[in-house]
Amino acid sequence: MVTRAVEGLRSRAASGDRPVEGVQPLGASPEVAPRPLDPTAVLGPPPPADRLRGWIVTIALTLVAGVVRFAGLGYPTDGGTPVFDEKHYVPQAWQMLRNGGVEDNPGYELVVHPPLGKQLIALGELLFGYDGFGWRAASALAGTLTVLLVIRVGRRLTGSTLLGGIAGILLICDGLSHVQSRMGMLDSFSAFFVLAAFAALLCDRADVRARMALVVTEGRVDDTPFGPRFGVRWWRLLAGALLGWGCAVKWSGSYWVAGFALLVLLFDVGARRAAGVRRPWVGTLRRDLGPALWALAVVPVLAYLSAWWGWFRSETGTDRHAVGIDVGTGGPWSFLPDALRSLWYYSGRVLEFHSGLTTEASGVHPWESKPWTWPMGLRPMLYYYASGDHVTGCGRTDCISAVMLIGTPALWWPAVPVLGFAVWRLLSRFDWRHGAVLLAYAAGILPWFANMARQMYFFYMTPLAPFLVLATVLAMGAVLGPAGAGRERRQTGLLVVGLWTGLVVANFAWLWPILMGVPITPEMWDAQLWLPSWRQ
Numbered sequence: 001m002v003t004r005a006v007e008g009l010r011s012r013a014a015s016g017d018r019p020v021e022g023v024q025p026l027g028a029s030p031e032v033a034p035r036p037l038d039p040t041a042v043l044g045p046p047p048p049a050d051r052l053r054g055w056i057v058t059i060a061l062t063l064v065a066g067v068v069r070f071a072g073l074g075y076p077t078d079g080g081t082p083v084f085d086e087k088h089y090v091p092q093a094w095q096m097l098r099n100g101g102v103e104d105n106p107g108y109e110l111v112v113h114p115p116l117g118k119q120l121i122a123l124g125e126l127l128f129g130y131d132g133f134g135w136r137a138a139s140a141l142a143g144t145l146t147v148l149l150v151i152r153v154g155r156r157l158t159g160s161t162l163l164g165g166i167a168g169i170l171l172i173c174d175g176l177s178h179v180q181s182r183m184g185m186l187d188s189f190s191a192f193f194v195l196a197a198f199a200a201l202l203c204d205r206a207d208v209r210a211r212m213a214l215v216v217t218e219g220r221v222d223d224t225p226f227g228p229r230f231g232v233r234w235w236r237l238l239a240g241a242l243l244g245w246g247c248a249v250k251w252s253g254s255y256w257v258a259g260f261a262l263l264v265l266l267f268d269v270g271a272r273r274a275a276g277v278r279r280p281w282v283g284t285l286r287r288d289l290g291p292a293l294w295a296l297a298v299v300p301v302l303a304y305l306s307a308w309w310g311w312f313r314s315e316t317g318t319d320r321h322a323v324g325i326d327v328g329t330g331g332p333w334s335f336l337p338d339a340l341r342s343l344w345y346y347s348g349r350v351l352e353f354h355s356g357l358t359t360e361a362s363g364v365h366p367w368e369s370k371p372w373t374w375p376m377g378l379r380p381m382l383y384y385y386a387s388g389d390h391v392t393g394c395g396r397t398d399c400i401s402a403v404m405l406i407g408t409p410a411l412w413w414p415a416v417p418v419l420g421f422a423v424w425r426l427l428s429r430f431d432w433r434h435g436a437v438l439l440a441y442a443a444g445i446l447p448w449f450a451n452m453a454r455q456m457y458f459f460y461m462t463p464l465a466p467f468l469v470l471a472t473v474l475a476m477g478a479v480l481g482p483a484g485a486g487r488e489r490r491q492t493g494l495l496v497v498g499l500w501t502g503l504v505v506a507n508f509a510w511l512w513p514i515l516m517g518v519p520i521t522p523e524m525w526d527a528q529l530w531l532p533s534w535r536q
Contacts, residue, residue, distance in 0.1 A: 437470045
């Protein structure tokens with residue numbers, strides 16, 4: 001009888017009839033409905049939900065940064081003229097205003113950087129005039145906006161408005177970022193464009209994972225072993241344009257073009273793998289590589305060329321009409337427009353200049369440094385120094401006024417353990433956040449080790465300062481502990497993070513006189529110089 005019942009159930013199942021509920025044929029495993037993947041679990045949680053509070057913190061700290069960056073911006077000057085390397089870029093920016101967007105001193109052959117940074121300086125000079133405030137206004141604005149960006153990036157990486165705000169405080173109180181934002185030089189613009197590109201790539205990562213979550217929810221992830229196509233990725237295109245403009249400030253921006261291209265590749269593989277795509281690497285190469293080359297190779301070149309608008313339309317730009325004079329009209333590249341060939345020739349001469357800028361050829365600069373000293377800021381730079389009867393304000397007749405480019409020690413000296421912690425988190429827990437920050441940091445410093453004979457300076461670290469801040473904030477997040485940790489654990493972590501942040505703020509306040517050129521006594525000047533390497 002049992003046999004007949006089983007055979008009846010099997011025959012009804014074979015014929016398509018639905019078996020009686022709760023009854024399964026003997027010897028057959030019950031069918032288990034597949035559990036749908038939780039998109040949030042596999043593709044990451046959404047950004048923090050306290051959007052209003054996040055923007056209030058962001059705007060408030062950005063206003064503080066603006067006050068600190070713009071306070072007394074017109075001081076110091078060298079008798080009304082620029083100081084240090086401002087002497088290169090500030091006059092060239094002023095020439096752009098008078099000469100249709102290009103520098104008009106080709107005889108000196110010192111036009112050794114692309115034009116965008118000088119164009120931005122020229123905007124400040126156009127609005128406020130040719131004085132210290134005018135030629136530094138654009139740089140100070142870029143430094144202020146970089147604080148805004150680091151708050152938003154820190155908040156997105158940590159999921160915490162508190163830690164995002166701390167990132168803003170740390171960058172405000174970084175002596176390197178502060179001084180460089182108050183100089184008519186190029187590095188503040190480089191820092192802004194690099195960090196903005198990084199922020200755009202983080203938005204692209206979140207956007208791609210949101211699209212992938214929809215595919216997972218709809219059960220379409222297995223339609224092909226390579227995973228879905230994502231369509232137009234606007235954030236990635238924006239990142240490509242920002243990277244191109246970064247290169248149009250300084251060619252060192254190309255380091256981040258290569259580094260961020262690798263970062264995008266890893267982001268895409270990670271998204272496909274997390275969603276359960278059967279062949280994530282092949283899927284990334286087939287689905288994402290082509291669009292990535294467009295976004296991070298072609299778009300940066302177009303953005304870079306757009307900064308040369310003044311040079312292209314000029315008749316007096318350096319080497320503007322090199323074709324037919326210094327370059328032949330024939331050859332395998334003759335199909336290109338003469339303007340592009342002339343720009344290529346000009347760029348080759350600039351590269352030749354930079355290649356010859358070595359210690360052996362040019363001598364030892366008094367404030368030169370090598371990249372192994374940069375992570376901890378062991379060799380700062382003196383931008384301005386004045387003493388004597390004409391310097392007043394310290395209550396004596398032997399006052400000193402100086403501006404030094406110093407990374408705040410409370411932030412920079414722990415750099416090695418902070419970066420080491422990031423490496424450990426990446427290797428032990430595969431934490432993508434630490435990996436992304438490390439890659440951005442490495443892209444900015446490792447290439448400088450390739451040519452140790454070249455003259456190099458600490459201000460090259462300006463674009464890396466935000467990433468040091470982000471690595472520090474991620475370490476602070478680990479000190480705070482997870483949201484579900486016990487009360488005493490969280491309070492202890494908050495105490496440590498508060499003391500660390502307070503120490504950076506206090507250290508910045510101590511250095512304030514030599515970051516701003518405030519007249520001080522010789523004894524106070526001596527007390528500010530903590531290390532022998534801080535002295536000439």
